[in-house]
Amino acid sequence: MALAPPLSYSSFRTYLECPLRWKFLYVDRLPEVPRGYFTFGRVVHTVLEDLLRPLVVPSARRAGPGESQRTLDEWRSGAEAKAPWMTRAELLAAYDRAWTGEGYGSAEEEARYRALGEDLLVRYYDQLLDEQPKPVAVEEHLEARWDGIPIHGYIDRIDRTPAGGLEILDYKTSRELSAEDAKGSDQLSLYQVLVESNYPEPVEGLTLYHLRSLTPHRVPPRDRRHLTHLYDRLGTVSDGIRAEAYEPSPGRHCARCDFRALCPEFRNVPAADQVRLRQLVDQFERLRAEQDRLDDEMTRAAEELHRAAEELGVHRLPGTRSTALRRREETWQYSLDAVRPELEAAGLAERVASGRTEEVRRLVRDPALDPELRRRVAETGARRVRWYWELEGNGERSRTSD
Template identity: 30%
Template sequence: MSTTLRRPALSPSRAGDFKQCPLLYRFRAVDRLPEKPTKAQVRGTVVHAVLEDLFALPAVERVPDRARSMIVPAWERVKAERPEFSSLFATEGSDEEAQWLESATKLLDGYFGLEDPRRLEPESRELLVESELPSGVLLRGYIDRVDVAPTGEIRVVDYKTGAAPREVGEAKALFQMKFYALVLWKLRGVVPRQLRLMYLADRQALAYTPDEAELSRFERTLDAIWQAIMRAAPTGDFRPSPSRLCDYCDHKAFCPAFDGTPPPYPGWPEPDDTEPLQDRD
C-alpha cells in the first residue's frame, strides 16, 4: 500500500509547545519521544469519539441514554486502535476502570447540559484541515465540529473534557481556536462567525467572535513561530524554557535545565520523510 508523504506542518498543539518551550517542541515533533498517556487524556479521546458518533445517528436518537450506551463500544474501539491504552488499568473490568467509565458518563451528561444535539446538523466532525500561508508554512489540524447556518455563517466548536481554565489556560484554548479560524478563513474565504469552547466538566461554554484584522495579526504570529523553528531546525538548537509546567513534563530526564542530556539530534525531517509532523489536537 502506498504512503501519502506530507511536508512538516504546524499544528495548534505543536505551535503551543514551541511557545511554551522550544525543547519540548523538539522532543515531541522531531524526536517523537514517547509519552505515557494519562487516564484523563484517554477519557477525553473516548468522549470525543462518542460525540463524533452521536451526530451520525438520526436526530431523534441523540439523547443522553443513547450516548451513555456508546461509551463502552467507543472505549473498546479506542483500545483496538491504540493497544497501549489497555495498560491504563491493571485489571480489565476492574472497579477502577468502571469508575473511570462513569466519569466519562458524567462528561457526556455535561455536554447535554450545554446543548441539544437533536437540534443540530453539523457540516463536519473531526475535520482535518490544511492550508499553506503565503510565507510557506503549512498549517494542519483537526476541528471537533464545524456548524454552518443556512445563511452561511460558520461556527467552530471544540469540546474540552477538562475543567474550565483560568486566564492562562483560556488564552491557550483561544490560541487553538484562532488557529482553526485562520485555516478555515484561508480555505473558504469566510471568517467564522463564532468560536465556541464547550467545557463539559463544568458545563460552561465560552464564545468568541474573531475578525479579519485579528486573524491577520494571528497569521503573523504563526509565521514568526515557524521562522523561529526553521532557525533552530538545521542544528537542533531548540532551547529549554523552564517554568512551573516543567513539573508535568515527561521529558525532564533529557532536559539540560534539570541536568539531563537530550538524545542525539536526528536532524530536521525532510518533506519526503514518511513520518509526517502532525498530531491529533
C-alpha cells in the same frame, strides 16, 4: 536549514513553551507517558464524533485534501438524522467500546473518570435531543498555507449559523473553562484561519464548549489585528524550527515533561567538577547579594540628593572629586486602547498594527495626518518626567542613578 512541518495548535504551543521538548516530540518522535486525563478527553471526543456525524450536512469546500466528510451528493436527506438518531443505550454502548484504561493512576481514578464521562455524555445527549445543531463537519482535518506558513488542525465541529455563515466549536473536558479562555484562545484563532481558507462562507462565531457544565463560551470571530499577532508568533516558531533552534526553556511546565532525564537543564554535574563549581556558585551568590545592597544604597543616596537639590533650588552639587549634575528627561506615553478607536474610525488602525507606542508617536508627528485627528491622538498621551544624576569630574560625565 530544516523544512518546517505544518504547524498544529499543539505543536505551536509546545514549541513556544519549550523548543527542546518540541524536538523530542516532533523530530525524535519520543513517546510520552500516557495520562488518564488525555485518554479521557480522546474517548469523549470519539463518542461525540459518533453521536454527531449522522447530523452532518456537508457544505461545499473550496478545495484541498483531507475530505473526511460525506459530500452533498452522498447525503441523502435529513430524515436519517431525525431524533433519536441514536438511542441513549447506543450512546452508552459506543462509550463502552471506546473506553480504554490507558494512563490512569489507579482503578479508582479510572472508575471516577468513567462515571464522569458517562454523566456528561448523557446530559449532553439529552440537551441535543431538545436542540439539534446543524454541523457541516465534525472532527474535520483541515490544512492551509497561511501566507507561506503551512498549518493544519482537527476541528471538533463546524456548524451552519442561521445567517448561512459558519461557527467553529471546540469541546473541552477540562475542569474549568471561562469566557476569557475563549477570548484569548490561539486554538480558535488558528481554526478560524483554517476554516476561512477551506470554506467559502464567512466564520461568524467561535465557541469553546465546556462539557462538564454544558456551557458554550461563544465569541465573535477574530479581527485582522488579532490574527496578525498570531501570524507573527507562528512565523517566529516556524523560523525557529527551520533554523533547528531547539534550546531548552525551563519553567513550571518541566514538572509534567517526560524528557527530564534527557534534558541538560536536569542533568547532574559530574562528580569531578562538583567542588569547583559549588565554590563558583557560592561566590556568585555573595556578589549578587552585594550588588543588590549597593543598588539599594545608590537609590537612597540619589533620592536624598534630589530632595536636597529641590529644597535648595540647585541643579549642581559639588563633591570632593566630582560634581553631581541633576538632569531631566521627558517622555510621552500613549495608551493604545485609547488611541485605537479614533484610528479605526479614520480607517488608520493599520498604522498601530504592531501595538508599539513608537507607532503612535510617529502618527502624532506626521504632518500628512489630519490636524484634528493628530490633536485627538496627542491628547491621549501622558507626559512622564524623570530626574536623574550625572557625575562630572576630570572633564568626563557618567550617568548614574535616578
